[in-house]
Amino acid sequence: MTVRTPGTPSSKIDRMTPSSTPGGGPRIKEEKIVVTVRLRPLSKKEQVVKDQVAWECIDDQTIVYKPPSQERSITPMSHTYDKVFGPSSITETVYEEGVKNVALSALMGINATIFAYGQTSSGKTYTMRGITEKAVNDIYRHILDTPERDFTIRISGLEIYNENVRDLLNLDSGRNLKLLDDPEKGTMVEKLVEERAKDDKHLRNLISVCEAQRQVGETALNDTSSRSHQIIRLTIESSLRDNSGCVRSLVASLNLVDLAGSERASQTNTDGARLREGCHINLSLMTLTTVIRKLSVGKRSGHIPYRDSKLTRILQHSLGGNARTAIICTLSPALSHVEQSRNTLSFATRAKEVTNNAQVNMVVSDKQLVKHLQKEVARLEAELRTPDPSVHSGSEVPTSEKDLKIQEMEMEIEELRRQRDLAQFQVEELQRKVQEEQRVQLESPYKVKKCLSFSGPSPLKPAKDPIHSGKTRNTMGRQSIRQSLATPFTLMSEIRKLEHLQEQLGDEANRALEVLQKEVACHRLGNQDAAETIAKLQAEIREMRSIRSIAKEVLVGEVVVASNRSVGANLKEEITRLHSQGSTIADLEEQLENVQKSLDKLVLALPSNNQQTNNESNSKQNEHSKKKMLPLGNSANLQHLIRTPCSPMLSSRKLHESEMENKDPENDVTSSNETFNRSEKAIPTKSEDGDASSREGTPCFQRSNSVNMRKMQKMFQNAAEENVRSIRAYVTELKERVAKLQYQKQLLVCQVLELEANEAAGYEIEDENTCELQGPQVSWHETFLEQRQQIIDLWDQCQVSIIHRTQFYLLFKGDSADQIYMEVELRRLTWLQQHFAELGSASPSPHGDKAAMSLSSSMKALRREREFLAKRLITRLTAEERDTLYMKWDVPIDGKHRKLQFINKLWTDPRDFKHVQESAEIVAKLVGFCESGNVSKEMFELNFALPSDKRPWFLGWEPISNLIHL
Numbered sequence: 001m002t003v004r005t006p007g008t009p010s011s012k013i014d015r016m017t018p019s020s021t022p023g024g025g026p027r028i029k030e031e032k033i034v035v036t037v038r039l040r041p042l043s044k045k046e047q048v049v050k051d052q053v054a055w056e057c058i059d060d061q062t063i064v065y066k067p068p069s070q071e072r073s074i075t076p077m078s079h080t081y082d083k084v085f086g087p088s089s090i091t092e093t094v095y096e097e098g099v100k101n102v103a104l105s106a107l108m109g110i111n112a113t114i115f116a117y118g119q120t121s122s123g124k125t126y127t128m129r130g131i132t133e134k135a136v137n138d139i140y141r142h143i144l145d146t147p148e149r150d151f152t153i154r155i156s157g158l159e160i161y162n163e164n165v166r167d168l169l170n171l172d173s174g175r176n177l178k179l180l181d182d183p184e185k186g187t188m189v190e191k192l193v194e195e196r197a198k199d200d201k202h203l204r205n206l207i208s209v210c211e212a213q214r215q216v217g218e219t220a221l222n223d224t225s226s227r228s229h230q231i232i233r234l235t236i237e238s239s240l241r242d243n244s245g246c247v248r249s250l251v252a253s254l255n256l257v258d259l260a261g262s263e264r265a266s267q268t269n270t271d272g273a274r275l276r277e278g279c280h281i282n283l284s285l286m287t288l289t290t291v292i293r294k295l296s297v298g299k300r301s302g303h304i305p306y307r308d309s310k311l312t313r314i315l316q317h318s319l320g321g322n323a324r325t326a327i328i329c330t331l332s333p334a335l336s337h338v339e340q341s342r343n344t345l346s347f348a349t350r351a352k353e354v355t356n357n358a359q360v361n362m363v364v365s366d367k368q369l370v371k372h373l374q375k376e377v378a379r380l381e382a383e384l385r386t387p388d389p390s391v392h393s394g395s396e397v398p399t400s401e402k403d404l405k406i407q408e409m410e411m412e413i414e415e416l417r418r419q420r421d422l423a424q425f426q427v428e429e430l431q432r433k434v435q436e437e438q439r440v441q442l443e444s445p446y447k448v449k450k451c452l453s454f455s456g457p458s459p460l461k462p463a464k465d466p467i468h469s470g471k472t473r474n475t476m477g478r479q480s481i482r483q484s485l486a487t488p489f490t491l492m493s494e495i496r497k498l499e500h501l502q503e504q505l506g507d508e509a510n511r512a513l514e515v516l517q518k519e520v521a522c523h524r525l526g527n528q529d530a531a532e533t534i535a536k537l538q539a540e541i542r543e544m545r546s547i548r549s550i551a552k553e554v555l556v557g558e559v560v561v562a563s564n565r566s567v568g569a570n571l572k573e574e575i576t577r578l579h580s581q582g583s584t585i586a587d588l589e590e591q592l593e594n595v596q597k598s599l600d601k602l603v604l605a606l607p608s609n610n611q612q613t614n615n616e617s618n619s620k621q622n623e624h625s626k627k628k629m630l631p632l633g634n635s636a637n638l639q640h641l642i643r644t645p646c647s648p649m650l651s652s653r654k655l656h657e658s659e660m661e662n663k664d665p666e667n668d669v670t671s672s673n674e675t676f677n678r679s680e681k682a683i684p685t686k687s688e689d690g691d692a693s694s695r696e697g698t699p700c701f702q703r704s705n706s707v708n709m710r711k712m713q714k715m716f717q718n719a720a721e722e723n724v725r726s727i728r729a730y731v732t733e734l735k736e737r738v739a740k741l742q743y744q745k746q747l748l749v750c751q752v753l754e755l756e757a758n759e760a761a762g763y764e765i766e767d768e769n770t771c772e773l774q775g776p777q778v779s780w781h782e783t784f785l786e787q788r789q790q791i792i793d794l795w796d797q798c799q800v801s802i803i804h805r806t807q808f809y810l811l812f813k814g815d816s817a818d819q820i821y822m823e824v825e826l827r828r829l830t831w832l833q834q835h836f837a838e839l840g841s842a843s844p845s846p847h848g849d850k851a852a853m854s855l856s857s858s859m860k861a862l863r864r865e866r867e868f869l870a871k872r873l874i875t876r877l878t879a880e881e882r883d884t885l886y887m888k889w890d891v892p893i894d895g896k897h898r899k900l901q902f903i904n905k906l907w908t909d910p911r912d913f914k915h916v917q918e919s920a921e922i923v924a925k926l927v928g929f930c931e932s933g934n935v936s937k938e939m940f941e942l943n944f945a946l947p948s949d950k951r952p953w954f955l956g957w958e959p960i961s962n963l964i965h966l
């Protein structure tokens with residue numbers, strides 16, 4: 001048996017606004033979600049540890065944070081909701097005053113949902129049990145009071161445990177029921193049993209069966225903590241008993257949802273299975289929060305990610321759709337839970353802004369209609385067979401009246417036929433349109449212009465960015481932007497451009513290496529090893545270039561792509577090809593890294609360094625040397641590269657000739673040719689000196705006794721040194737650009753995935769002309785803050801490396817150029833979250849370790865990373881600094897595992913800004929992130945590292961395309 005969401009059991013459903021309910025129900029068109037808050041009393045556990053009460057309900061709509069005595073001076077922060085219930089309120093009051101109206105809508109054909117949301121142990125199950133009990137009482141009371149209608153009540157029960165859907169009334173049906181999408185009927189749970197309740201006792205019995213089957217476990221906060229989301233659905237169908245004239249019935253579902261509680265592992269003290277459950281719970285609650293947040297800013301705020309969790313998929317109609325919804329947010333009053341309570345209230349505040357659009361669901365059942373007509377025919381036939389004696393007495397129903405009735409019935413049948421034909425016509429029309437559209441898309445990709453609405457703002461790129469220039473629209477000052485480049489065709493064009501950039505970078509890298517090799521050859525600088533390494537690298541890069549199959553017809557900067565392939569069919573192929581070059585980019589990065597190392601060696605081997613090292617007594621000179629050995633900043637040195645004869649920068653950078661002309665010769669201001677020529681001339685001069693030629697690899701000017709010669713040599717030395725440094729800086733820049741390319745590629749992969757997901761889900765793809773967002777204006781700063789919070793939450797959910805978090809957090813502070821990075825990070829994490837959720841319900845991956853990246857592998861990697869950081873505490877901090885931190889972070893100073901205990905506390909509370917900031921600062925100090933000073937945003941490296949990388953914090957973090965084996 002299959003159940004639909006929302007349950008609509010019959011074949012033909014008419015929806016009408018409740019104003020036209022036959023029973024005259026309440027007039028509802030749009031209605032906000034009803035949000036109530038229930039504050040429970042302090043639990044025994046909380047009392048034992050002398051926890052304090054931090055919240056107070058000051059009236060029936062307002063709850064205030066009541067700070068502990070020392071903070072009394074602070075004005076209490078108040079929150080207002082539809083109803084607020086204090087610790088002394090009983091569940092009956094919560095039901096009567098808070099949710100009864102919503103619950104009983106189901107009797108009038110309006111779908112209704114009541115759910116409890118809150119931290120673990122805050123009283124959700126306690127409240128929902130009472131609410132369910134009261135609702136069942138009222139439903140049966142109403143049935144008794146409405147004898148004119150015939151009621152049928154069916155019940156189904158399911159739980160979502162570790163992102164698997166289980167039937168609570170039939171455990172044999174399997175551990176993970178499939179969700180099916182039906183464009184008309186919504187999300188359906190395959191094979192979910194629906195039992196018809198004979199009476200209220202039977203219904204209660206079935207509810208208790210569901211509750212008994214639910215997954216419950218013990219945690220530090222709750223002995224009987226619900227480890228799954230439970231949805232009990234009552235489907236109520238009713239029709240008039242005397243249905244002579246009415247063949248319609250009302251049908252609606254009442255969903256009673258007891259969510260699992262949000263929890264922090266540190267508070268629930270969970271590990272193993274409990275911890276895994278907690279992660280799944282938090283992930284799906286996070287999606288629920290995101291859905292509510294997006295709905296709260298208006299339905300036009302772009303794509304609502306219902307599909308990111310099974311919970312939101314199943315409850316889709318209750319969240320912004322055809323249902324009346326009431327949410328009871330439960331709170332613990334304890335001071336120790338104040339942060340979690342704040343999160344719950346922030347969810348409640350958002351939920352208040354969500355608007356639903358409930359309608360009366362009427363069913364015209366073919367069966368019912370046939371039954372009714374058969375009855376009528378039988379009655380008429382009976383009348384004809386046994387003529388009523390009264391006919392002759394003159395008291396019969398006049399023939400004209402009978403005819404009238406028959407006529408009416410015929411008309412009704414005719415009307416129903418008409419409606420059926422119309423519906424059929426509409427379906428056919430729709431099918432025709434879909435086919436037509438597919439045909440047009442295949443035949444003429446250029447004509448199809450569509451856009452997808454992405455979740456959140458899309459990355460705005462500076463105009464010079466070839467990937468985005470001309471692709472994002474200026475929305476006349478609106479900061480919330482929709483991106484319109486996600487058609488298969490446009491994406492393919494972007495992929496081509498990306499490839500082209502990739503090729504350019506490869507070329508530039510190669511040219512840089514050639515220059516370097518010449519430098520090495522001309523000046524005989526550095527050691528033989530380094531020269532060989534560079535030659536080898538150069539050969540490798542050349543080989544790399546030759547195997548790259550780049551479409552030469554690509555026209556960068558234009559949308560036109562000279563490709564004779566069919567667009568839609570090849571998109572995936574294109575991405576696969578692009579991804580296959582991922583390793584090339586990674587190789588390029590790695591090789592550039594090696595080049596840089598070789599250059600470092602070269603710099604170390606420079607004569608001035610040797611000379612200065614030997615001359616340690618000269619402290620001034622030594623200092624000068626040290627200064628020269630500092631890592632070079634990227635931009636400051638770029639212009640120097642221009643001086644080298646084969647500078648790749650010549651092709652890509654505009655020079656300021658005048659600047660060059662005015663430079664001091666001591667600092668090699670001359671043109672690159674001059675430098676080169678002088679170097680070449682300098683060597684024989686040194687040889688003539690009769691001293692230098694005999695020792696290969698030894699800088700000849702070291703031996704010269706001539707003052708002029710020394711001067712000249714010094715000049716050559718400076719020029720050579722400068723050249724090597726310049727190349728080094730240029731290689732750094734190349735590395736940055738490669739990294740940036742990786743970001744852009746990831747963004748494309750994300751967009752393709754999103755496109756596919758949306759298309760698979762049958763989401764409406766809007767016409768480009770109508771795709772601009774009409775939503776409220778949001779500044780980039782606000783968007784940044786919101787996105788950052790989302791990212792921090794997702795890091796926590798997905799157990800992402802805390803070194804990665806730290807670097808990202810400290811690098812991206814809201815600059816407008818950060819948009820692309822924020823967007824990519826967010827998309828990647830969202831994808832990862834979904835990937836984990838899906839893995840949770842799948843059997844182990846057959847693809848080996850790399851493919852089987854899961855939440856548990858992330859957790860393992862994170863554990864190793866924390867151990868690594870714990871060791872660093874010794875080397876990076878003084879004993880005094882450590883003790884101060886232990887005290888501040890409540891770690892026993894003489895504890896056995898205090899280092900790890902301390903590290904385990906970092907990055908554990910994504911919602912506490914101060915905590916996040918401090919955690920980032922500490923981790924940065926431990927890994928020396930802030931000290932290096934030259935990590936640029938583009939160099940932000942943790943993002944695309946492959947698992948082969950040895951650095952511990954790289955473990956468990958991969959590009960999405962690796963994970964999906966594109």
Ligand SMILES: Nc1ncnc2c1ncn2[C@@H]1O[C@H](COP(=O)(O)OP(=O)(O)OP(=O)(O)O)[C@@H](O)[C@H]1O
Nearest residue numbers: 040041120121122123124125126222225226260261
């Ligand atoms: N309003 C209340 N009055 C008295 N006791 C309550 C109230 N709410 C909850 N409790 C008690 O608090 C404890 C935890 O409640 P409950 O199990 O309902 O929490 P929960 O939010 O469902 O937790 P979890 O998410 O872990 O399942 C239970 O012992 C329950 O009896």
